[in-house]
Amino acid sequence: xxxxxxxxxxxxxxxxxxxxxxxxxxxxxxxxxxxxxxxxxxxxxxxxxxxxxxxxxxxxxxxxxxxxxxxxxxxxxxxxxxxxxxxxxxxxxxxxxxxxxxxxxxxxxxxxxxxxxxxxxxxxxxxxxxxxxxxxxxxxxxxxxxxxxxxxxxxxxxxxxxxxxxxxxxxxxxxxxxxxxxxxxxxxxxxxxxxxxxxxxxxxxxxxxxxxxxxxxxxxxxxxxxxxxxxxxxxxxxxxxxxxxxxxxxxxxxxxxxxxxxxxxxxxxxxxxxxxxxxxxxxxxxxxxxxxxxxxxxxxxxxxxxxxxxxxxxxxxxxxxxxxxxxxxxxxxxxxxxxxxxxxxxxxxxxxxxxxxxxxxxxxxxxxxxxxxxxxxxxxxxxxxxxxxxxxxxxxxxxxxxxxxxxxxxxxxxxxxxxxxxxxxxxxxxxxxxxxxxxxxxxxxxxxxxxxxxxxxxxxxxxxxxxxxxxxxxxxxxxxxxxxxxxxxxxxxxxxxxxxxxxxxxxxxxxxxxxxxxxxxxxxxxxxxxxxxxxxxxxxxxxxxxxxxxxxxxxxxxxxxxxxxxxxxxxxxxxxxxxxxxxxxxxxxxxxxxxxxxxxxxxxxxxxxxxxxxxxxxxxxxxxxxxxxxxxxxxxxxxxxxxx
Amino acid sequence: xxxxxxxxxxxxxxxxxxxxxxxxxxxxxxxxxxxxxxxxxxxxxxxxxxxxxxxxxxxxxxxxxxxxxxxxxxxxxxxxxxxxxxxxxxxxxxxxxxxxxxxxxxxxxxxxxxxxxxxxxxxxxxxxxxxxxxxxxxxxxxxxxxxxxxxxxxxxxxxxxxxxxxxxxxxxxxxxxxxxxxxxxxxxxxxxxxxxxxxxxxxxxxxxxxxxxxxxxxxxxxxxxxxxxxxxx
Numbered sequence: 001x002x003x004x005x006x007x008x009x010x011x012x013x014x015x016x017x018x019x020x021x022x023x024x025x026x027x028x029x030x031x032x033x034x035x036x037x038x039x040x041x042x043x044x045x046x047x048x049x050x051x052x053x054x055x056x057x058x059x060x061x062x063x064x065x066x067x068x069x070x071x072x073x074x075x076x077x078x079x080x081x082x083x084x085x086x087x088x089x090x091x092x093x094x095x096x097x098x099x100x101x102x103x104x105x106x107x108x109x110x111x112x113x114x115x116x117x118x119x120x121x122x123x124x125x126x127x128x129x130x131x132x133x134x135x136x137x138x139x140x141x142x143x144x145x146x147x148x149x150x151x152x153x154x155x156x157x158x159x160x161x162x163x164x165x166x167x168x169x170x171x172x173x174x175x176x177x178x179x180x181x182x183x184x185x186x187x188x189x190x191x192x193x194x195x196x197x198x199x200x201x202x203x204x205x206x207x208x209x210x211x212x213x214x215x216x217x218x219x220x221x222x223x224x225x226x227x228x229x230x231x232x233x234x235x236x237x238x239x240x241x242x243x244x245x246x247x248x249x250x251x252x253x254x255x256x257x258x259x260x261x262x263x264x265x266x267x268x269x270x271x272x273x274x275x276x277x278x279x280x281x282x283x284x285x286x287x288x289x290x291x292x293x294x295x296x297x298x299x300x301x302x303x304x305x306x307x308x309x310x311x312x313x314x315x316x317x318x319x320x321x322x323x324x325x326x327x328x329x330x331x332x333x334x335x336x337x338x339x340x341x342x343x344x345x346x347x348x349x350x351x352x353x354x355x356x357x358x359x360x361x362x363x364x365x366x367x368x369x370x371x372x373x374x375x376x377x378x379x380x381x382x383x384x385x386x387x388x389x390x391x392x393x394x395x396x397x398x399x400x401x402x403x404x405x406x407x408x409x410x411x412x413x414x415x416x417x418x419x420x421x422x423x424x425x426x427x428x429x430x431x432x433x434x435x436x437x438x439x440x441x442x443x444x445x446x447x448x449x450x451x452x453x454x455x456x457x458x459x460x461x462x463x464x465x466x467x468x469x470x471x472x473x474x475x476x477x478x479x480x481x482x483x484x485x486x487x488x489x490x491x492x493x494x495x496x497x498x499x500x501x502x503x504x505x506x507x508x509x510x511x512x513x514x515x516x517x518x519x520x521x522x523x524x525x526x527x528x529x530x531x532x533x534x535x536x537x538x539x540x541x542x543x544x545x546x547x548x549x550x551x552x553x554x555x556x557x558x559x560x561x562x563x564x565x566x567x568x569x570x571x572x573x574x575x576x577x578x579x580x581x582x583x584x585x586x587x588x589x590x591x592x593x594x595x596x597x598x599x600x601x602x603x604x605x606x607x608x609x610x611x612x613x614x615x616x617x618x619x620x621x622x623x624x625x626x627x628x629x630x631x632x633x634x635x636x637x638x639x640x641x642x643x644x
Numbered sequence: 645x646x647x648x649x650x651x652x653x654x655x656x657x658x659x660x661x662x663x664x665x666x667x668x669x670x671x672x673x674x675x676x677x678x679x680x681x682x683x684x685x686x687x688x689x690x691x692x693x694x695x696x697x698x699x700x701x702x703x704x705x706x707x708x709x710x711x712x713x714x715x716x717x718x719x720x721x722x723x724x725x726x727x728x729x730x731x732x733x734x735x736x737x738x739x740x741x742x743x744x745x746x747x748x749x750x751x752x753x754x755x756x757x758x759x760x761x762x763x764x765x766x767x768x769x770x771x772x773x774x775x776x777x778x779x780x781x782x783x784x785x786x787x788x789x790x791x792x793x794x795x796x797x798x799x800x801x802x803x804x805x806x807x808x809x810x811x812x813x814x815x816x817x818x819x820x821x822x823x824x825x826x827x828x829x830x831x832x833x834x835x836x837x838x839x840x841x842x843x844x845x846x847x848x849x850x851x852x853x854x855x856x857x858x859x860x861x862x863x864x865x866x867x868x869x870x871x872x873x874x875x876x877x
Contacts, residue, residue, distance in 0.1 A: 016837065041717060117834075
């Protein structure tokens with residue numbers, strides 16, 4: 001009779017919860033024992049009508065809400081306080097599943113529209129269900145497919161970034177057959193070590209295993225994870241045949257399946273490597289990673305993908321994805337300084353991978369060389385689709401024969417590289433400041449000579465376009481060459497005030513664009529003819545200012561924000577001026593990025609012309625403040641280099 | 645320091661350690677903290693009748709409210725073997741069979757367990773004085789002292805809520821209004837349970853309590869003291 005008492009003590013409570021859970025999808029698919037233990041972990045809460053339960057972007061979810069009785073509305077509020085109603089949810093509906101699954105704060109505001117009772121299911125328990133119960137993953141993920149629009153939410157919040165309807169449609173339009181990579185397989189009798197060597201040689205995370213007698217017959221798969229868990233961690237002999245650690249039989253999907261369905265299958269089964277089958281044959285493997293990449297939002301994944309490329313043309317589509325990644329960063333609220341850094345990192349990796357592959361294709365260069373990045377690339381301040389500004393510097397040849405050999409090699413090398421860069425979406429430089437121009441593909445001594453001449457005999461006309469050379473940095477190859485050149489340059493400049501005078505004067509030639517606002521007010525009803533060239537009028541004064549002072553004081557940095565910081569650290573400019581200038585500069589960068597992003601999304605070539613009509617009052621005021629900082633910069637330069 | 649329950653003289657001289665601990669817990673009870681900081685045990689007892697002298701408790705059901713949420717993992721439900729088992733007429737009403745009662749432990753066993761369960765929580769009940777009357781009578785007899793847990797009556801709260809809604813803060817009660825658990829549940833559109841099991845009644849009361857408490861809180865009553873004031877006639 002003691003059993004009766006034990007039941008009595010422990011089993012009664014959840015009856016309320018059990019009958020509730022039994023009545024709603026997908027909990028009705030769970031067995032009695034699971035339900036019982038779930039019920040014991042539930043709590044019940046009550047929210048009077050008009051209670052805000054979740055706040056978008058803010059509330060961290062500690063549990064899933066299941067509405068027992070009552071109702072809520074889901075809505076978004078944009079920066080202007082404008083409310084968009086997204087949904088009403090009533091009895092049996094859930095709240096917060098998406099945020100829990102994605103591990104983010106709430107993506108919607110939730111407020112009760114009636115007195116509402118909810119069952120609360122702890123987050124960990126819900127995640128456990130998603131992982132272990134196929135019906136759960138399927139149910140919650142399937143309903144997300146209709147509203148996978150989390151990025152659309154972002155757009156509403158950051159209304160400056162235009163809405164895009166097909167953001168996630170990749171998942172729904174691309175078939176796995178289009179994504180699948182070359183089939184990599186080993187024979188089942190191969191040793192674990194051979195298989196691992198094969199994987200690292202081809203930089204793949206998994207290998208299919210085929211039958212010893214029949215190469216067409218796939219019997220299993222091994223992954224990086226298997227090597228870690230079943231071999232290294234378990235101390236297994238590397239000479240064992242690979243079939244001892246493989247998983248088999250391999251789960252397959254048809255090549256014509258949509259990526260979205262495949263992703264669902266992966267999430268539902270927890271199997272992240274699936275063999276792709278076409279006409280009864282296995283043609284390769286698709287991984288969750290491949291599909292995630294398709295969404296193109298994660299800089300990390302893009303980076304990894306760039307590094308893994310074995311063919312230069314494979315880099316083309318990856319480079320085209322950079323705006324997509326950057327777009328994600330902007331809508332997540334990253335600051336311009338970080339964004340341009342990210343663009344630089346991604347571009348650098350494209351370049352590095354491409355030139356590495358090109359060296360493999362053409363054979364090693366006859367002399368050490370360094371691919372130089374100039375101008376905005378040199379300053380790590382590119383936005384989208386900036387022109388190419390590059391050059392090659394190579395070690396001084398020992399003799400005439402070597403000189404000839406170097407010229408031939410680097411000419412051909414540059415030709416190919418520039419072509420590939422164009423294919424990646426970096427347009428040619430109209431001024432031909434590129435490595436294909438023989439003038440800008442030279443040995444170290446010639447480069448030193450170029451700079452000596454610019455510094456010693458400054459011709460204002462020539463300086464105007466030569467300034468971008470002063471912002472060079474090593475992009476790929478022997479960076480010691482670039483450093484040598486930088487040291488030489490700084491030594492040359494020391495005390496050459498005439499050169500710096502010209503640079504300073506050149507900077508101050510740009511008029512402060514305050515009239516921009518005046519005209520805007522005057523021409524209220526007319527056509528806005530005076531658009532602001534935010535690069536030339538707004539940003540350049542900061543770039544010039546930082547460059548002049550950096551050169552004057554021998555600061556090696558090329559990035560404008562980094563130069564300003566170094567100037568402040570060296571006490572060459574006041575801390576207060578530094579913070580005002582950095583802020584003003586970064587703010588304008590942000591404006592420019594958002595402007596260009598919108599153009600890209602509208603299918604227009606990005607430019608630097610900002611229409612005042614596109615700006616809010618707040619933005620106009622901030623821009624105006626930024627322009628007044630330019631006045632102060634000119635003041636500093638004017639005192640340093642007065643016109644006598 | 646075990647008290648020998650079988651030695652009648654010792655009961656009154658020194659109460660059971662549970663009672664002493666219970667007293668200490670509430671000796672400096674502070675009513676001015678925010679509501680969410682208290683824990684509440686919503687309970688219901690089933691009785692063989694309403695006569696304090698003759699009738700007995702035959703089951704106790706209770707559920708814990710922490711952080712203003714009903715915690716379904718912390719519940720209490722026991723049947724109790726009455727001393728006078730032959731005279732138990734409650735079987736039909738309470739859906740407890742005589743066999744169940746015969747198999748159940750005596751109150752001497754269940755009561756200490758309940759006190760442990762309620763520990764430092766407030767006791768909430770629908771007409772809580774009735775339940776507490778029976779519990780305290782048993783506690784005095786078995787443990788040599790009464791419970792010090794403050795009580796909250798959901799009937800008083802409902803009366804207070806009605807006054808707030810109608811705006812008649814000092815007016816006489818309208819006698820036609822019912823305060824039965826069933827009618828209040830209907831009136832406030834609360835989720836309903838099949839009734840007449842002490843545990844389910846406790847759950848039903850917990851819903852009512854949570855409803856009223858949060859309504860009060862939304863209306864600006866933030867501490868326990870505020871709630872007591874609202875319930876005062």
